[in-house]
Amino acid sequence: MSTISYAVIGGGINGLAVARQLLLDYPDAKVSLFEKESSVAQHQTSHNSGVVHAGLYYAKGSLKARLCRRGVKLIREYCTVNNLPYDPCGKLVVALNEVEEKRLQALYQIALDNEVPKVKMLYGDEIKTVEPNCIGIAALHSPETAIVDYGVIAQFIAQEIVELGGSIQLSSEVHSLTNENGKVTVTLQSGVEHAKQFDYVVCCSGLQSDRLAVSSGDIKTPKIVPFFGQYFVLDDQYTREVKGLIYPVPDPEYPFLGVHFTKRIDGKMTIGPNAFLSAARENYDGKGFSFKDISDYLCFGGFWRFFSAIYPPHYVSPKRCSASRVLLTRQPSTFLRCAI
Numbered sequence: 001m002s003t004i005s006y007a008v009i010g011g012g013i014n015g016l017a018v019a020r021q022l023l024l025d026y027p028d029a030k031v032s033l034f035e036k037e038s039s040v041a042q043h044q045t046s047h048n049s050g051v052v053h054a055g056l057y058y059a060k061g062s063l064k065a066r067l068c069r070r071g072v073k074l075i076r077e078y079c080t081v082n083n084l085p086y087d088p089c090g091k092l093v094v095a096l097n098e099v100e101e102k103r104l105q106a107l108y109q110i111a112l113d114n115e116v117p118k119v120k121m122l123y124g125d126e127i128k129t130v131e132p133n134c135i136g137i138a139a140l141h142s143p144e145t146a147i148v149d150y151g152v153i154a155q156f157i158a159q160e161i162v163e164l165g166g167s168i169q170l171s172s173e174v175h176s177l178t179n180e181n182g183k184v185t186v187t188l189q190s191g192v193e194h195a196k197q198f199d200y201v202v203c204c205s206g207l208q209s210d211r212l213a214v215s216s217g218d219i220k221t222p223k224i225v226p227f228f229g230q231y232f233v234l235d236d237q238y239t240r241e242v243k244g245l246i247y248p249v250p251d252p253e254y255p256f257l258g259v260h261f262t263k264r265i266d267g268k269m270t271i272g273p274n275a276f277l278s279a280a281r282e283n284y285d286g287k288g289f290s291f292k293d294i295s296d297y298l299c300f301g302g303f304w305r306f307f308s309a310i311y312p313p314h315y316v317s318p319k320r321c322s323a324s325r326v327l328l329t330r331q332p333s334t335f336l337r338c339a340i
Ligand SMILES: Cc1cc2nc3c(=O)[nH]c(=O)nc-3n(C[C@H](O)[C@H](O)[C@H](O)COP(=O)(O)OP(=O)(O)OC[C@H]3O[C@@H](n4cnc5c(N)ncnc54)[C@H](O)[C@@H]3O)c2cc1C
Pocket: 009, 010, 011, 012, 013, 014, 015, 034, 035, 036, 037, 040, 041, 042, 043, 044, 045, 046, 047, 048, 049, 050, 051, 052, 053, 172, 173, 174, 175, 204, 205, 206, 207, 208, 209, 212, 229
């Protein structure tokens, strides 16, 4: 019997987790992971908030809710077994007025439906028993929401893949995939002479997924529209003022979680993010600029529909401010409202 071969495209946490699981489930299989950068986890995986979300927001029975709860269990086990940092620092979602409190009650019901452990509602001064410097009329407390370093976890998984006999091909950007005679040809940017054939391919190419789909003959949508967010890092002397994670109640009108305090696994405390339309997809310092990335979304009808939905005309004053300034003024006010 010939060995089944799998290619996984993308060395972020998703691609790495898929490759590892394939090797565990099919120890005889040949598993090759292709990553365009010179090391793994250079993109979203090492530029996120590091929160192991507990399932406070996802509708009961939805795939997101089930995956989130299962993911918490798996990631906690993985960190425990491998001695990787996992800090169940807890999270508060804080309501500042009655409208928000009503939304918070709905979140509480979702959290109960999703069997998020030990969640409870706190009122008035009860909030201070968890976060002494936090004020609000009500808060949802999830004491087991945790933080990790996904970049570190990804590096650990990469090491495990190699130990299990898989291969990780770095600096190997995949250009396209072609299906022929029951095999998939993986062609690299470096040219057809480096093309390889596999029985199955799993794509986990993050922010480039839509482009890989198109260059492999798939349709042009959905398309990725990049947003960029900044986080402030608090001075060390203030980090102890906040113990864990503090979030505002999400506003259903906006597709963001709102400005929040996030404890990091290295002990630092961040506040953010704001959100700007980004001038490049892989733009982590805010200085990136790519004509290709910008023209891609400007020429995409879906972007304009999204844009008009989140910036309704009554909200934007064309005379006085650009869309990004609206966000700038909006987000810090959210921050101030939830600030200590
Ligand atoms: C600001 C921010 C905060 C977040 N906070 C959280 C959080 O607190 N908790 C949480 O659970 N999630 C959070 N997320 C989401 C989480 O970070 C992502 O869902 C996750 O990292 C996605 O992993 P990935 O492997 O799919 O993508 P990525 O980490 O982006 O990896 C994709 C990889 O594919 C490679 N690649 C792309 N194209 C090709 C190609 N053609 N050939 C070869 N390689 C290619 C890239 O180089 C990259 O390494 C956050 C995300 C952001 C942006």
